[in-house]
Amino acid sequence: MGRLVVVSNRVSIPQGEDKAGGLAVALNALMEHQGGLWFGWSGHTSDDAAAVKTPRIVSHGSVEYATMDLSPEELNSYYNDFSNATLWPLLHSLPEQMHFDRHSLHVYRAVNDRFADMLLGLLRPTDTIWIHDYHLLALAASLRLRNIRGPIGFFLHTPFPSPDMLGSIPEDSIFIRDLLAADLLGFQTSNDAENFVASAQRIAGAARLPGGGLQLGRRKIRVGVFPVEIEPAEFASMAEQACASPETERLRRSLDGQSLILGVDRMDPTKGLRHRLSGFRRLLESHPQWHRQTTFLQIAAESRQDVDAYQDLRADLEHAAGAINSNFGEPDWVPLRLLARAGSREAVSGYMREARVGLVTPLRDGMNLVAKEYVAAQNPENPGVLVLSRFAGAARQLGAAILVNPVDPDEIADALDTALKMSRPERQDRWHACWEAIRGSSALDWGRAFVAALERTDGERDVRRPGAEIRLVSQTATPKAS
Known part of the structure; x- marks a missing residue:
């Protein structure tokens, strides 16, 4: 050639x-x-x-x-x-x-x-x-x-x-x-x-x-x-090593036994971040048993800062995050952590392995590699659950995830509740089906x-x-x- x-x-x-x-x-x-x-x-x-x-x-x-x-x-x-x-x-x-x-x-x-x-x-x-x-x-x-x-x-x-x-x-x-x-x-x-x-x-x-x-x-x-x-085996190995890193250990200590819900995205209007925060708020409203039992970490790296829609999105997210923490937080519990900057890929892979729920809810996405990375990062013996927008291209391959309508806060909240309550055998079955869908492919x-x-x-x-x-x-x- x-x-x-x-x-x-x-x-x-x-x-x-x-x-x-x-x-x-x-x-x-x-x-x-x-x-x-x-x-x-x-x-x-x-x-x-x-x-x-x-x-x-x-x-x-x-x-x-x-x-x-x-x-x-x-x-x-x-x-x-x-x-x-x-x-x-x-x-x-x-x-x-x-x-x-x-x-x-x-x-x-x-x-x-x-x-x-x-x-x-x-x-x-x-x-x-x-x-x-x-x-x-x-x-x-x-x-x-x-x-x-x-x-x-x-x-x-x-x-x-x-x-x-x-x-x-x-x-x-x-x-x-x-x-x-x-x-x-x-x-x-x-x-x-x-x-x-x-x-x-x-x-x-x-x-x-x-x-x-x-x-x-x-x-x-x-x-x-x-x-x-993605390169699934390579990412899985990186996540396993990162699980013992100082960054992941600090996050683990800060959770103090709570279940982690994790979102990792660019701060982009197509990623469904406004609706996602509304869904988490609805979880706290309709399922109060999760107060003090779970924390949502949303990493939303700022991008395209010269475009008005992106500036408006950051202002909206900061306002929504502040309202959630103000209404539901307690002196020793902050339900939502919003970061407007990217972490290193290694550090994020460790956070993914730690997370009980990966929340990936774009309004529409060509593929969304974060969904595949979350699957690859999991511990097969005790995996987390992927909650995924049915309008992401990755949903065609990862049908064993919990698929949701990304503009429906109630559906997101119910999916989070289901994921947080899910038994280990069901989590393992869902993870295994998702892993089989990506393990034989590579970039x-x-x-x-x-x-x-x-x-x-x-x-x-x-x-x-x-x-x-x-x-x-x-x-x-x-x-x-x-």
Whole structure:
């Protein structure tokens, strides 16, 4: 195979620190194993960013990391306004949180074009290009316009909305056509893939091919389902060691025998944090036997602080947390601990192993790796219980969790009560079913499955005769058994 070129909004350059969550965790295993080039934004801004034509390159092992800066205006319009205030809520089917203006759309497209221009000088004819996530919806089309003809894949880490929801944004058909410039489009769940296929048919006029592919004009495109995975054995080992760490021991002492309910999220409107706190409040109201018997620790690392919706969320959470502690707390018992900063990954894994309940209730989520990490962190002899939103992609695999409607505080409260009362044999049975769902998969296998499917599209392109009909089947990643 040719060199793998990964393109994402941010680049995860190893610096001897804990790996970040989400995309970086999923991709690091593949890049460290396979090598290649990883290109994206440096995380920094500079006034002359647009004038710089050559990315900075840092080598680490077999991977080259190439980065470019954004200008302050690009950061505000491309990243804050369009990517995170328009596309993010749209893709999560939360139109009431959307903000749209055409200037931000124009800058978003211009930044996608600049990504293409900066990447162009780094590419080789045999490269396989893998583009990631909603920040770069227009990049595949930009590369095609620059005469890049090699295999291009695109993977969306978020959900994909229904055609009706997608139609609420101007130029929806153009975005669909931009995505169809790729050879392989990957999604977290079959529902997301089907939403895209339906949107491509209704909005962009694409035709569905037998077997699940799409055709737009003369182009044929694969559509596949590739659930993102973690490294379960590695995370389990880390959690077992972290259980004896000073951080976990301090938390354990502070609980003084109480059961721990744990939430770990970015502070994001899609994570259902307002409703989650309401559910915990309802638990204390309707099940007073849990007063002084349980403590809820919610870690909600602050993010996207320049976006108004995120500022409003922090204010709301602090107000709700204060009200819960004021109304139900006692001099020697604080029912809710809210932290607006991230802990180290090792420390959090120890907290997960300690927690009797993992509370993961996003309003909608492409996958949610925290749910899988919580399962991996548990002690098989005395595991905790996962309470999970049925609208998280992970719910498709972790059906043995207690699944809840994340906007129903009463359902959350009843689920917490059930989890806290659950017998050890039932906890073990539920945990074992969840563990079996993730133990045979890994982030590396996920990445390999996508790249292998993408390389097959290149082989089809090579043997395709003018006018020949190629049957394209929808690709679903199959985890490797262990």
